[in-house]
């Protein structure tokens with residue numbers, strides 16, 4: 388392949404952004420200038436969602452208004468709830484959620500309005516309603532009754548309530564909140580770039596988020612947190628872990644939850660998420676996943692110098708919280724909607740159609756032979 392082709396856009400800077408900065412050389416990630424570690428320590432997910440969407444941390448009055456708007460938009464229409472009930476129970480929840488956001492566009496009165504104010508209102512509606520759709524399918528496919536959102540619960544508490552009918556302890560809710568903060572935004576990754584590409588044709592936010600969800604589903608992106616859990620379930624017990632990981636590396640197979648296109652010396656989100664994974668494991672009395680986690684991580688670093696990415700600790704954390712494995716990536720969605728929406732609005736504000744070139748290596752110019760001569 389010739390040198391002028393940058394397959395996978397490797398190393399190519401395609402635009403400017405004010406939303407987040409990934410600094411692999413100093414192992415740091417900031418949202419609007421704040422490190423994610425500090426945001427996890429000092430803020431709720433709602434504060435960080437406001438920050439990502441609006442550019443500044445909210446004061447008390449702004450936060451109150453933001454929370455009120457989010458809580459008052461949580462309910463889904465009867466029609467979408469009916470549609471979710473009719474969806475095949477075996478469908479992957481990412482396909483259900485992609486379809487649900489697409490359905491929301493059919494009902495939204497402002498779908499066609501791409502002004503910044505309308506985009507912010509639509510982003511809030513998608514942000515508020517998507518967890519309700521995910522939780523509805525979580526219940527429906529188990530043959531359980533859908534649970535309506537509650538206005539007196541925080542974003543994270545309400546998600547647990549809608550999935551399980553109860554809210555867990557403060558420590559568990561905090562661990563979930565932290566995972567959402569860490570998943571909220573990550574610059575020009577595949578799904579965000581997909582959302583910006585769709586937006587660049589002046590398409591709308593529902594379409595861009597629908598496309599971003601499709602992109603996030605892949606195992607090389609958001610789907611990795613699910614793959615991590617499949618891997619841990621395959622390993623079954625800590626005694627098998629060493630043999631399993633060595634065999635896998637001998638076969639040159641990819642180990643999910645490790646490696647990153649940008650971070651080559653470790654993902655800046657991992658130490659924080661790992662701390663909360665360990666806490667959740669302790670609360671739940673888990674020894675198994677905790678041990679498997681440590682063994683696989685040690686071998687990956689010792690043998691390959693490849694470090695875990697954020698999906699490695701989130702996978703077993705969500706499992707211990709009681710979520711089904713195929714709901715891990717939809718949980719990623721409910722948080723990343725904030726980052727996607729901010730990028731969609733940024734793209735609209737200074738748009739340039741995204742249209743790269745390709746090098747043709749197909750057939751030479753030739754004539755069409757009529758059907759009876761072929």
Ligand SMILES: CC(C)(COP(=O)(O)OP(=O)(O)OC[C@H]1O[C@@H](n2cnc3c(N)ncnc32)[C@H](O)[C@@H]1OP(=O)(O)O)[C@@H](O)C(=O)NCCC(=O)NCCS
Pocket residue numbers: 606607608609611640641642643644645646647648649691693696697698
């Ligand atoms: C994320 C990922 C796609 C980044 O890919 P990339 O920047 O294109 O890097 P490459 O795939 O070219 O990897 C470079 C080398 O490291 C190896 N490598 C990278 N990630 C690896 C992993 N998870 N397991 C085993 N080997 C890995 C590759 O095999 C390659 O080795 P080689 O040079 O001997 O061929 C890749 O690390 C991966 O597939 N990870 C697993 C999926 C995952 O966890 N995704 C979530 C990302 S947040």
